Amino acid sequence: MSSSRLALYEQQPGSSSRFDIDNLIDERYRALQDAKQARNLWPTWWKGHLRVGKVYAVLNDHEKAINSFERALALAPTNNEIQKALYESRQILGRQLRLEHLESKLSPRSIPEQLNELQRNLGLDPEEVRMTYRLLEEIDPSIADVIKGHQYEHGDIDVKQDYEQAAKYFAKAANQGNAEGMYNLARLTDRGLGVKKDHNLAQGLLEQAAAQPPQHPLLEELPNNGVALAEHALGLRHAEGVVVHKNLLRAAYWYQRAVNHGCSEAANNLAIMYEDEPAPIVDRKLRLRDSHRIEVISKHREWESHRNNLDHSVISGAHKPRVKQQTPKSLIGLKSITLREMNPTRDHIYSGYVLSATIIDAAHAWTPSIHLVIEDENLDCEQMCIYGFPEEQGEYLTSKVYTIGSKMNIINPYLRIGASDMKPFIRIDDFSSILVQSESERVINMCRCCGEPNAPYACSKCKQARYCSKECQTMDWQLYKHKLICKN
Ligand SMILES: [Zn+2]
Ligand SMILES: [Zn+2]
Structure with missing residues (x-):
């Protein structure tokens, strides 16, 4: 009964009418139920697993099909029919996954792909290609692996196709710290090609690959290919909820990193993701007890209350910066960066990068510098000090421009390590490197605690600070020390 039904829809020609399609799906569904029933009646009967696998294969669910074929093969290891079906489904799944993960014309190309293209375009003969391989092997043996x-x-002119050997060589390269080796081993591990299928292990390999330096460690002018590929794959996983929990914010983070490292397909996916889904929602309340946030904001308020009690004439100058931060000549080709991508222990100018931020706390004083607290797109926050503006503009800048809720892009941000407290902050020496966004972008009546816009309540004492709720006001008063700067 069940085998005839399977045969029936396997031979069903393409149908166009709605009725026929429904009918076909219905038939397939019943065939699957029949096959599952046959398998369940006698779970060690390999034909049952084979039949379930075949139905899944026809339904184009090759992951499940492979699973069933593998079970069948475990019970009948020498059976040709199972081997053939398993091989076919693996081939198809491999193609499907490759299409998802690697659009070859868009992704950064691997070294063999680059060499193959050279061979095609320049008519290099296979011997020359082999020579190039040998040359690379001398520079970095892991590339050769x-x-x-x-x-x-x-499979190619020299070797017969063999997944197990492929996995061995990728693993060998991975063990030498080669990101492309890690990425490719992850790919095979994900699909169980040549190695045991293990999604979690594959995830770990991708994370390991993404953590490698983005430029090749020995050939610095070359991108370290596996890094962007792994970042892109991690973006896909978080976007689709494969292996990891679906998390669009994480997906956007990995896609953006892949874009920064030259993967244009990630840019495409990032754009599609934003088009399909509402902008990722970040839980503001979750971050409010972050210890760094509390430290940065309360330190800022301590500083401001201290400043308010001082005579301005006794304030001394600032420490000289170790390096001079400047705006670049051209804005073309700038890449975005967030606070968490900056090394908090390294005094460094991130040249060629843009940091997008919102001012979440400001101060009234402007000598010797304007002190602000900024928050980036991940809701991470940091102190920021602006130097190098004409002093006669200080009043205007602090009261009208660099105020709470104002959004800006900081070009070539400088993460300065404080000379006395060794704490990191963003230092601006060329204030033309701050591009303040238009008034329409400003967050109006921002809650001083959580940052939500249109906060309805004002602090009854200072009438300045706005809050979205009683909880936020209490938290701001105690945890973030609003009490230090609140006065009527
Ligand atoms: Zn609030
Ligand atoms: Zn107040």
Whole structure:
């Protein structure tokens, strides 16, 4: 009964009418139920698993099909029919996953792909290609292992296709710290090609690859290919909820990193994600007890209350910066960066990068510098000090421009390590490197605690600070020390 039904829809020609499609799906569904029933009646009967696998294969669910074929094969290891079905489903799934993960014309190309293209375009003969391989092997043996892995994965003029050998070479490269080796081993591990299928292990390999330096460690002018590929794959996983929990914010983070490292397909996916889904919602309340946030904001308020009690004439100058932060000549090709991507222990100018931020706390004083607290798109916050503006503009800048809720882009941000307290902050020496966004972008009546816009309540004492709720006001008073700066 069940085998005839399977045969019936396997031979069903393409249908166009709605009725036929419904009917076809219905038939397939019943065939699957029949096959599952056959398998459940006798779970060690390999034909039951084979039949379930075949139905899944026809339904184009090759992951499940492979699972069933593998079970069947475990019960009948020499059966040709199972081996053939398993091989076919693996091939198809491999193609499907490759399409998802690697659009070859858009992704950064691996070294063997670059060499193959050279061979095609320049008519290099296979011997020359082999020579280039040998040359690369001398510079970095792990590159040669990656190349061998690709040769075995797909088969070429020199070697017969063999997933197990491919996995061995990728693993060898990965053990030498090669990001492309890690990425490719992750790919095979994800699909159980040549190695045991293990999604979690694959996840770990991708994270490991993404943590490698973005430029090749020995050939610095070359991108470290596996890094962007792994970042892109991690973006896909978080966007679709594969292996990890679906998290669009994490997806956006990984896509953006992949874009920064030259993967244009990630840019495409990032754009599609924002088009399909509402902007990722970040839980503001969750971050309010972050110890760094509390420290930065309360320190800022302590400083301001201290300043308010001082005679301005006794305030001494600031420490000279170690390096001079400047705005670049051209804005073309700038990449975005967030606070968490900056090393908090390294005094460094991130040249060629833009930090987008919102001012969440400001101060009235402007000598020797304007003190602010900024928050970036991840809701991470940091202290910021602006130097190098004409002193006669101080009043105007602190009261009208650099005020709470104002959004800006900081070009070539300088993460300065404080000379006395060794704490990081963003230092601006060329204030033309701050591009303040238009008034329409400003967050109006921002809650001083959580940052929500249109906060309805004002502090009854100072009438300045706005709050969205009683909880926020209490938290701001105690935890963030609003009490230090609140006065009528
Ligand atoms: Zn609030
Ligand atoms: Zn107040």
